[in-house]
Amino acid sequence: MKFDVVVLGAGPAGLGAGYRLAEQTRASWMIFEAAGRVGGLSSSRVDAKGFTWDIGGHVIFSKSPLFNGVVERALGPDALTHTRESYIRTAGRFIPFPLQNNIHRLPLRAMRECLDGLIAVEQRGNAQQPAHFGEWIPWRLGDGIARHFMMPYNTKLWACPLNEMGYYWIDGRISVPASAEIEQAAKDKTGNHTWGPNATFRFPRRGGTGALFNNIAAGFAPHIRLRHEAARVDAKRKTVTFKNGNKVSYGSLITTAPLDHFAQKMLAAPGPDLLRAASGLQHNSGLVVGIGINRLIKNSRCWAYFPDPSVPFYRVTYFSNYSRLNVPRPGAQTSFMCEISAGTAQKRNASTIVKETVDGLVKSGLMRPDDRRRIDSGWMMKVPYLYPIPSLTRDAALAPLEKHLHGHDIRSVGRFGGWRYETGNMDHSFLAGHEAASAFL
Numbered sequence: 001m002k003f004d005v006v007v008l009g010a011g012p013a014g015l016g017a018g019y020r021l022a023e024q025t026r027a028s029w030m031i032f033e034a035a036g037r038v039g040g041l042s043s044s045r046v047d048a049k050g051f052t053w054d055i056g057g058h059v060i061f062s063k064s065p066l067f068n069g070v071v072e073r074a075l076g077p078d079a080l081t082h083t084r085e086s087y088i089r090t091a092g093r094f095i096p097f098p099l100q101n102n103i104h105r106l107p108l109r110a111m112r113e114c115l116d117g118l119i120a121v122e123q124r125g126n127a128q129q130p131a132h133f134g135e136w137i138p139w140r141l142g143d144g145i146a147r148h149f150m151m152p153y154n155t156k157l158w159a160c161p162l163n164e165m166g167y168y169w170i171d172g173r174i175s176v177p178a179s180a181e182i183e184q185a186a187k188d189k190t191g192n193h194t195w196g197p198n199a200t201f202r203f204p205r206r207g208g209t210g211a212l213f214n215n216i217a218a219g220f221a222p223h224i225r226l227r228h229e230a231a232r233v234d235a236k237r238k239t240v241t242f243k244n245g246n247k248v249s250y251g252s253l254i255t256t257a258p259l260d261h262f263a264q265k266m267l268a269a270p271g272p273d274l275l276r277a278a279s280g281l282q283h284n285s286g287l288v289v290g291i292g293i294n295r296l297i298k299n300s301r302c303w304a305y306f307p308d309p310s311v312p313f314y315r316v317t318y319f320s321n322y323s324r325l326n327v328p329r330p331g332a333q334t335s336f337m338c339e340i341s342a343g344t345a346q347k348r349n350a351s352t353i354v355k356e357t358v359d360g361l362v363k364s365g366l367m368r369p370d371d372r373r374r375i376d377s378g379w380m381m382k383v384p385y386l387y388p389i390p391s392l393t394r395d396a397a398l399a400p401l402e403k404h405l406h407g408h409d410i411r412s413v414g415r416f417g418g419w420r421y422e423t424g425n426m427d428h429s430f431l432a433g434h435e436a437a438s439a440f441l
């Protein structure tokens, strides 16, 4: 069978391509998805006890009118709107995010350290640029914020030495308040909770984040073939062979599979230069653990970050607060969704991780000790590709890969297809797929 455009993957990027392709009638096209469902990392699950889970805390927000319009149409009245209430758990307290804007809420000594650090940054100016992310953190935010949050948190999240990471993805995108502003906030006992692009966000009333992508996919369902994992791509002959033995040919190919895997395992005869480039792409892996409790814990929190190395998760989402329908008995239960990075630096034992997570939730004050006997569900999912790491080697690795693929009418897009963390959200991925389809049309 031959198609003008073949898309590999029905995650947000593949569906973005499909959305664009469905607007026209001339080109023949098909999306092939390895899994038995659409949505990829943005899909949702319902566990055996009836709790809904996402693959880590997903919130829908975008600056793109195109993406926002798609969300409105796909969710209609089921699009809930939330105001972000997020925290950092440090020094035994929950400090509103971002920490830089709320350091006056820290205990006195920690506050002084953070403030002194920021004053030292102001006095130093911007001379002597840092060499890597590990140097950038104290250089940009001072030693106190580095010590109380940024260094331990990022070490835990990325599970990658910070001196192997660049800072091109974060510089200029974080709040760096002047020390005078902080001193004023401390006097006024105020603080800024509303900083950042996701200060308000959308969430589906039912079905988790995956509902958004199920609804988008329903608009062009005859163009999606599930359970079709592409195993081999012959870029010269323009063919894709699937694990199930089927084979198709294409005029143009959009792939959203992880780019390292695509170059190393799927592409026929990639050659040493491409293989070397693909080995320069780093990623971490992880686990998502969901804990459902038979007690309503009343608060309006959205999520919290955990720099503490003695608890396994780096972030916990108060998932029953996103929609009361995320639990089987709304109003009587609570669900916590915990993200655990399990890269090279932090090997975690999957058989004990649910218990370790509960211990961490109790230790951090999210659950009471007596909630242990109210646990209704302990769900766990492994995530082999969690974050594409913005490493020092990334851009040099991407350049030859992209050049080669473009030369063969292949575009690799999306979170792991494009491998750019800073444009790796749902909206970016959807729009990248949309744009790739437009380019081929």
Ligand SMILES: Cc1cc2nc3c(=O)[nH]c(=O)nc-3n(C[C@H](O)[C@H](O)[C@H](O)COP(=O)(O)OP(=O)(O)OC[C@H]3O[C@@H](n4cnc5c(N)ncnc54)[C@H](O)[C@@H]3O)c2cc1C
Residues within 6 Å of the ligand: 008, 009, 010, 011, 012, 013, 014, 032, 033, 034, 035, 038, 039, 040, 041, 042, 055, 056, 057, 058, 059, 060, 061, 228, 229, 230, 231, 256, 257, 258, 339, 385, 386, 387, 413, 414, 415, 416, 417, 424, 425, 426, 427, 429, 430
């Ligand atoms: C913990 C976590 C939290 C996140 N939070 C947010 C958030 O709050 N807001 C936000 O906007 N984004 C968030 N994201 C990012 C979001 O998940 C991604 O942007 C989005 O899912 C990427 O879409 P994609 O299509 O590029 O990739 P994926 O979602 O990975 O989809 C790729 C699809 O391709 C399929 N596939 C792979 N290989 C093959 C093959 N060989 N053949 C056929 N099919 C194949 C896969 O099965 C999958 O369905 C988060 C991600 C994570 C991990």
